[in-house]
Amino acid sequence: MLCFLAVGLSAAEVTVQEVNQAIGLPLFADANLWDDDAKDLAGRLHWPQESETTLDASYRLYPREDYRVLGCRPYSCAFIAEQSKPTSLTLMFANKGDAVSVASKEVSNDKTKAKARDEQIKDYKKAIATDAKALGEKLTALFGKPVADRMGQGKATSEVVRRWDWNGHAFLLASPKDEYVALRILSVKSADEGGRTHVTDAELFARAKTRVERRPNGDVILKDIPMVNQGPKGYCAPATWERAMRYMGISADMYVLAMAGQSGAGGGTSTAALAAGAKDAVMRGGRKIESANMKIEPATVAKYIDRGMPIMWAMFSTKEYNEIANARTKERAGMKDAIAWKKAIAESRKGQKPLQPSRNEAHVCMIIGYNKETGEVAVSDSWGPAFEERWILGVEATQVSQGGVMVIGF
Numbered sequence: 001m002l003c004f005l006a007v008g009l010s011a012a013e014v015t016v017q018e019v020n021q022a023i024g025l026p027l028f029a030d031a032n033l034w035d036d037d038a039k040d041l042a043g044r045l046h047w048p049q050e051s052e053t054t055l056d057a058s059y060r061l062y063p064r065e066d067y068r069v070l071g072c073r074p075y076s077c078a079f080i081a082e083q084s085k086p087t088s089l090t091l092m093f094a095n096k097g098d099a100v101s102v103a104s105k106e107v108s109n110d111k112t113k114a115k116a117r118d119e120q121i122k123d124y125k126k127a128i129a130t131d132a133k134a135l136g137e138k139l140t141a142l143f144g145k146p147v148a149d150r151m152g153q154g155k156a157t158s159e160v161v162r163r164w165d166w167n168g169h170a171f172l173l174a175s176p177k178d179e180y181v182a183l184r185i186l187s188v189k190s191a192d193e194g195g196r197t198h199v200t201d202a203e204l205f206a207r208a209k210t211r212v213e214r215r216p217n218g219d220v221i222l223k224d225i226p227m228v229n230q231g232p233k234g235y236c237a238p239a240t241w242e243r244a245m246r247y248m249g250i251s252a253d254m255y256v257l258a259m260a261g262q263s264g265a266g267g268g269t270s271t272a273a274l275a276a277g278a279k280d281a282v283m284r285g286g287r288k289i290e291s292a293n294m295k296i297e298p299a300t301v302a303k304y305i306d307r308g309m310p311i312m313w314a315m316f317s318t319k320e321y322n323e324i325a326n327a328r329t330k331e332r333a334g335m336k337d338a339i340a341w342k343k344a345i346a347e348s349r350k351g352q353k354p355l356q357p358s359r360n361e362a363h364v365c366m367i368i369g370y371n372k373e374t375g376e377v378a379v380s381d382s383w384g385p386a387f388e389e390r391w392i393l394g395v396e397a398t399q400v401s402q403g404g405v406m407v408i409g410f
Helices: 016-023 038-045 111-143 188-192 201-211 236-247 254-260 271-284 298-305 319-332 338-348 394-399
Strands: 049-052 056-061 076-082 085-095 147-152 158-166 169-174 180-187 212-214 220-222 288-293 311-316 362-371 376-380 390-393 401-409
Touching: 016 111, 038 056, 038 076, 038 085, 085 111, 111 158, 111 169, 111 180, 147 169, 158 188, 169 188, 180 188, 180 254, 201 212, 220 298, 236 254, 236 271, 236 311, 236 362, 236 401, 254 271, 271 288, 271 401, 298 311, 298 362, 298 376, 319 338, 319 390, 376 394, 390 394, 394 401
Parallel strands: none
Antiparallel strands: 049 056, 056 076, 076 085, 085 180, 147 158, 158 169, 169 180, 212 220, 220 362, 288 401, 311 362, 311 401, 362 376, 376 390
């Protein structure tokens, strides 16, 4: 959709210095952000790298409380780069995920925490309205009156936005009721295309062949899955879906997916609701969603991993499970002899009781690999690079599994 800025004074006359001063960050080195080196941009913004694949990279900062952009507090600042050049930035202001720190599971028998949570919910809803108004006024003062537009693909995963264009950059402000306030910066070309992407089946099949890594020790692992750090909120399901969708060539954002999946304040998402909400976007991206109930073991997960498809796994991330996964992953680092390692695992498990699931620890993560010789599966969580690849026995994974898995296929 083509949009033209309706202003009396051309927005192009606004200088780089004026834009940076209004934003409060050294965002622009010159009048074209899209030819900057991504690492240079990350360096001057002091946003750490979140992920890097052969196709793209992402940078994300969960800033301090006193951090300000356009005079408002952002909770998450991120940008994506392709071929070492930035392609899109997202600043997430007041929102139902980051602004509510008391988890729903903490309040059932604690009136004080329940009251604190109620106050946080009330406050974030007010903050959304306040931030949307303040940001809109500041962008209008800078660039002139906005036009209305719509971004995204799929009914549940698109946004109605106010749009300001400046020197090839589209500033898009979205504020869906009681969900979040987001400022996205795209190229005008990308914004005119609705922020949508499409990767052909042929291209995706070609990618899949290069993404399945078969290691000498018997590990079969998927490469090139982007990391999305969900931060301190309970957005494991939306973050995992963003990772899977981007891996499959579909534009995605965990905050939009949380809206589509009807996530609760602070987190907590129904995987069924999220799949239903994301279905349209996935289908428009030329993909499909597959679901199954199965034991989590190498023989069953290989069906998907061998085809280059990560598995979204609903499980219970208990303290005992994580202690075992962390210790096992550390111990197996550099493992070359699968038979010797299998014996070592058996020895360490003597006397180990079966892992017990806990409804309070419901979680969604990815299965990204397996080793048939050792009986292990590789798990990836949306908690940052340190949790990108952890190993657990299939029998242990099955003990904490909710039973269901979902895959975005082609």
